[in-house]
Amino acid sequence: MKKFLSLLLTAALLLGLCGAAAADEDLAFQKFDHVVEVHIGMAVEPTDVTLEDGDTADNNYYTRYLLDNYNIKVVVDWTAASGDDFNQKVALTIASDSLPDAMVVSDRTYFTAAAEDDMLYDLTEVFDQYASEQVKAIHATTAGKAAELVTYGGKMLALPNISVAADGVLVLMMQQNWLDDLGIAVPTTVQELHDAAAAIRDAKPAGDRTIPILGAQKDGRVYADFLHSNFSFGFDAIFAAMNAYPGYFVLDEEGKVQYGTLSAETRTALETLAQWYAEGLIDPEFATRDYSQDIVNANECGFFCGPWWALGYGNGDSFKNSETVDWQAYPLFTDDGIWNAKMKTLGTSYTLVNSGVSEEVAQAIVIMNNVLVANESVFQNETAEDIEWYPLRNVTAAMDECEYTYKAEISVLNGETEPEDWQSEPNYKLLAADTAVVRSMVPGYKQGETLHRSDFLYTPETESNFQRQYALLIGDRPYATVELNNPVYSVTYTTNETIDRYWANLEALEGSVIRSIITGKRDISAFDSFAEQWMAEGGDKILQSVQEEYDATK
Amino acid sequence: MIETKSLSRRVFLVVNTILLIALAFSCLYPIWYTFCLSFSDKAATNAGWVTFYPIGFTTSAYGEIIKDQAFFNSFLISVERVFLGTPLTLLIVIMIAYPLSRSQREFHGRNVFMWIVVFCMLFNGGTIPWYMCMKNYGMIDNMAGLILSCSLPVFNVILMMNFFRNFPRDVEEAAIVDGAGKWRTLFQIVVPCSKSVIATITLFVSVYYWNEYFQGLVLSNTESHYPLQTYIRQIVVSIPMGVNLTTEQMIKMNQLSNKSLNAAKVFITIIPMLVVYPFIQKYFVTGIMIGSVKE
Amino acid sequence: MKGSKKNLAVRIKDQAAYYLMCAPGMLWLFFFSIVPMAGILMAFQDFKPRRGIFGSKFVGWENFEYLFSMKDAQNVIMNTIIIAFAKIVLNMIVPLAFALMLNEVRRIRFKKTVQTIVYLPHFLSWVILASVMTNIFGYDGIVNLIGGLFGYEKKVFLSDAGFFRGFIIWTDVWKEFGYNAVIYLAALTGINPALYEASAIDGAGRWKQTLHITLPGLSTTVVLLTVLALGNILNAGFDQVFNTYNPMVYSTVDILDTWVYRIGLTKLQFSLATAAGLFKSVVSFVLIVISYALAYKFADYTIF
Structure with missing residues (x-):
């Protein structure tokens, strides 16, 4: 209906x-x-x-x-x-x-x-x-x-x-086969994630090279901010599960614009992450590694955060390197069972x-x-x-393309509709092709059961189809099927003159402080002095300018 | 040496020798290590097992390079840059250093010119105005730009100038008495007697051209026109960032980085230096000595 | 009177050759150094590309005021001075020590071989060395491998801001010590051997000889080189830092030149970048002039 x-x-x-x-x-x-x-x-x-x-x-x-x-x-x-x-x-x-x-x-x-x-x-x-x-x-x-x-x-x-x-919604990606081997259920909260990661750390399923939770690479971002999104290896899912939205301009209860990085929740989340790093749960080469993607492709990590395409499209080599690996995507909830997620702006180019x-x-x-x-x-x-x-290629795609396709494909798999029903929808440019192949690509589908890697057809000839279908049907499954209780939007996704003036400096400052806190180079008190410095070096003016813009639109 | 050596002296000599060997080793090891990486199996390299010898010896990295058109392009561009740029720069340096080595009395413009040279060494308008000038001169993306972009190497001018200052005056004066003009004196008397300093500056200038990467990056319009060091930098130093890339770009980054291949490219980049350097280095010691210390 | 006038004319004609010889070099400087210097004006403007250097609005010292009020800039300047100063001092001491050590060696072939080898790193670019260093000090590099043999835990050196500054300084010293020793070795050969013979007769050991003859013999060179290095106090080595650093270590190794590059060429803060660059040039120029004067006054040495 x-x-x-x-x-x-x-x-x-x-x-x-x-x-x-x-x-x-x-x-x-x-x-x-x-x-x-x-x-x-x-x-x-x-x-x-x-x-x-x-x-x-x-x-x-x-x-x-x-x-x-x-x-x-x-x-x-x-x-x-x-x-x-x-x-x-x-x-x-x-x-x-x-x-x-x-x-x-x-x-x-x-x-x-x-x-x-x-x-x-x-x-x-x-x-x-x-x-x-x-x-x-x-x-x-x-x-x-x-x-x-x-x-x-x-x-x-x-x-x-x-x-x-869906590009902007970072969910928790995990090697389900490791969890199964260890008899651990899919973690749904921060504490469960901690325990699962600790179990992986101790069991070392990939030997000495095991990395329980993989994070940002050298020059990568630790979380999406109001200007940048759509990348893997941010800790956004973990931050959001602790009600922290660093990098976004958010409204507090009084309707005042605040910068999410400076919130008490972010501080707590950073303490937690630092703790995890110290416990060996987070990649020791966090923020210095050349390519985090190498680790995923080698199937040497248990968890990472990524958008829907991070599975399938994003880690094609994982499946080449192992026939048994079973990457899955799930949301991470708060302790109250709420799914928070930062939402991205339309696009950044x-x-x-x-x-x-x-x-x-x-x-x-x-x-x-x-x-x-x-x-x-x-x-x-x-x-x-x-x-x-393609010259001047600047992606223009309907915002709900993935979810729409997901639902169409499931209905085709269930036999409720036929591929022919989906052939004429110009807004969704790949829908016709997707629904046409989905039955042959997912021969193991059983209605009502969770899809696993083994349900997909994987041959060298079908690899590109496999990657897309895996990304859609597993990578995007959380966002397409689970109710997102609390989508969080930044008050602004664009800069203004004030932001332009101070941002370069503040962004660099933020990046280095956050990284050094997580890696334990500085303790959490650095956060407080950072917050002061951020305000003093133009942050207060930025907040004021964003507030004014926001008030003007009300 | 008929020197009776005390015990402490002997201990000192042994320790001294060991330290010197260690220092020399430290200077050779990085090159050796790169060499080992390039001949090691990709897996062993990425896992970090290589230490003092190649592990899983293979020449596959070099096999891949042979097919790598971009690498060869860049190699040839750098070779061309060195062979065209070095003689030109050398000529200009010799010509400006000689008059500057005269005294103010002999050459009235000397001090003014000298200060202009020094001033230009220290002040610059920054990359952007410089780029705009290069653009107006039509020196974007061509060999002329790559050669002329590195302004006059002032350090080398000073080196050569000091050398000329120490050049025995009576020889020059004898030439002038014989009726030789200044040009002939410079090119037929002074230059032939300055082999060591010219060899030194040839080395410095060609190394400079060979090693330069930044102007190559700014001035080239496409990667296939990059000089070799810019090319190397692009593959081994600059990391594609995990931000602001489209989904497809992110996906492409997922191919395993190939340290063995990179090491092979780096090693090939070093080879010309290793080949040329032993021949020139004997000149360069005398050249730099005479040039930098006024007697 | 007439005679001297004629002399002057002759002299100018006489010197024409010198002017001509300078011409190519001066033209080169004019086109590739002096013309772009118009860009220095940007430091005093709110530079807008479309309006150009001659059409943008002048804002006086505003960019400088902003520059010096930024903690980031202060940090960067401190980093620059610390790194450059450490490099100046160590690039003096280490090559000197090395030259003295090498001077003690009597076997000529060994001496020559060592000397030849240690010059080598000087001729390798930072692009090359950066990639080699990353391999050596990386998480899977040989330093961690050897550390592991001795029971040390693997460390991530390249993200450690505390480590990185020393890393930048010492790798530079390592790269240059052989080359820098050349001048000392040259000065050593200039010390009169008779002094050693005389003191040997007096019963002085090698150590005493080093202390009382060799070091004083080198003192002029040392002082001179130190003074001349003054001008480099804001020159911490762009190529090296640019090719090795990462955002994790900005706090300790981000230097003026790399910072100027980033804010100018990726953040489009043209005027601010130019102001910072100009600040560096002016300080360097003043210091060079001072060191020139000092060297001339105390050592009677003219470099240029």
Whole structure:
């Protein structure tokens, strides 16, 4: 019934939109009558080997597709490895006022800096005319938040990144097979997690290399904050189970904006984590390890926190390395049985368009985004070249895509619906493909029973399907099926002038204090002096500015 | 040596020798260790079992490098940079150091020029204005940029200048009496007699070009144009961060890091140094001595 | 009168060759050092790229006031001074000790071999050494392996802020001691052998000779090098720190240059970064001028 309703709703929504602006759809996928060049800067993965021989960043399956079908010629002005190197290039282009026609930046700082200095193209009209219905429908699922994110001074100055909500919900990932061997039940509270980790520490299922709880790597984050989310190895699930929301601006009982890191709950949680570190429950190389992911892939840790894709997609090698490993995902509750979770903002990347480009180029950029959203799943069947090579790829996906897919798949597995029932829902771009394969990918499914690794079909040929299905059906199971009692949103997910001014310093300070407390380099009293210092060095002004913004929206 | 050695003297000599051997060992060991890692099995390397010899000896890392186009590209770029950059820099250094080695009386512009040189050594506008200039000069992403970017190596100018100062004046004066101009004096009399300092500065400058990574990072538009050290830095030092990456990027990071392969690349980067260095080092001792200590 | 005028003209013509010789170097400096120095103005502006260096608003000393009010900046400056000072002192003492030790060796081949080997690290880049050091001091590195043999627990050295500062200092000393010893070895050869012979006749042992002849013989060199190193007090080694540090150890090893890099090139605080850079340049310049004057006055030494 529920499913039927949502189907109806989607259909109605789509019909309404199509009716309103049917003519625009031609513009959204128009082929220019002459070649339009779009110059971009691009982040690449140096380790990627999926490009065919002779293909390059600006001559590959995707760029040829764009040229052949839309007369859009992509010229890559520069590339850099994603992460620091790419950010440095972005900073240099902003500093020297030499933005390429477009680039996708991964931090809001760059968006605001460029916007503030009038470097960005006003996309308001172009987007309105040229964005496809599908893109607009996905924007609509955010209830205006997407538009808010990219609006600066009343103008739309970037294309937003809209990623699935589940990306931001960190749950507890665990090696169920270890727990089973030790006869331990799935831990649901912080104390149970402690006891389970202690049992793993003592039993050493992976020998001397056993790590009960894995945490952030060198340069990784200890928890999501209001600007950054969607990564593994934060301790967010543990913090939330102790009612602590570090990194977020939250409201106290009186409606005053507070910074979550400074709360008494965070202090207690840090004490606990420090205790755990001292007891050998947390990775001794916490925050210095090069790649935490190596440990998961080697199946050498018991627990870590991660979003839905951390299983399957995220640890494909785990399953290659062991046939028996059974990674599972569960929420961690407070002692009162409440599931708290920090919720993320829509997305953290922005497609910036140089204010100096011609209208045609701006149109081409919007069209490129339309094409990506419409055809992403098709591309993946047609070429082995990684989708990251798609120029200006900035994920635009319905926020509930994972949960919606999860429910559709379960209903297909239960025989309540057939794959054919799910073939025409443009908002959920992978749904048709997912429901078509789910029965063959999960031959061991029994209605009402928890899925395990052994229920999935795993062969080298089906590996990519396996990874996706595992992520959806096990990784996203908590968020799709368990009631999230208390979703916690930050008061803001964007910076303002005051934050911009002080944040770099405060963020660095916070990072180093938190890490050193957990690792026992400094005792918990460092927390108190940190709290004072945080306030003194601009934190108080930041709180005030966020409060003012919040009050203004009330 | 007919020196009767007391007991304490002998003890001292033994201890001294041992300490010196230990120091020398400490300087060689990191290179040896890298060598061992590169010839060890990937699993043994990642597990940290390698100590003084390769474990699970294999050349597979080198086999992989042979197929690694990016590595070779960067290698060639660095080689080109050294071979084009060193002679150019050397010439400019010789030409500016010679007049600066004259006294103020002989060359009126000497002090002013000297202070400009020193001033430029200490002050800079920062990376961003410098980048903007390089961009305006059209020196982004090309060999010219990589060569000219490292401004004049002032330390080497001073070294060479001091050497020239100590150059026996009578020889130069004899040349002038013979009717040789300043240019001929410099290039036909002074330079041929300055082999040690020129060898030293050649070494310094080429090592500088070989080791430079930062400008390579800032000026190159794509990784395939990185000089070797920038390339190495990208694979072994800069860690892709677990933040702000898309899901797909995170997923790709899950491949096991390969310490053996990295060690092999690092080792190959060191090799040119190991090969060239023993030949030049005998010059460099005399070169730096004469250049830095005024007699 | 006429004669001297003519002389002057001749002299200028005479010196034209010198000016020409300087020209390529000066042009190089002009284009790649002096022109970018316009960027120094950013330190006094609220720099906005689109408005450019000549169009941005001037804010006087505001950036400097903010800079010096930041605890972070104070910490960074302290780190810089501590690390640089330790490096200056140890890069003096250790090579000196090494030179004296090597001087005692009579076997020429052994001496030459040791000397050749210890120069080597000087020529390796920090990019290379950083990766090698991480392997050696990492959790699975050889230091922990050997420590384990002696019953020590494995440690995570590279996250230990207390350890890391010493690590930065000593690895630098290790890298440079061979190279730095060259000058002392040179000065040692300059000491008159007759002095040793005379004192040997007086019955002085090697130790006494070292104390009374060798060290005084080196004192000028030591003093001179110390004075000249003064200008480096804010130069703690960007390449080294940049390639080895991690956020866990910012508190003890983050130095001015790395900090400037981060706030300027990843956080886009252009003006603040420039202000910090300028601060460093000015201090260095003043110190260099002072040390130049000192060296000239007390040792009659002109470096440039």
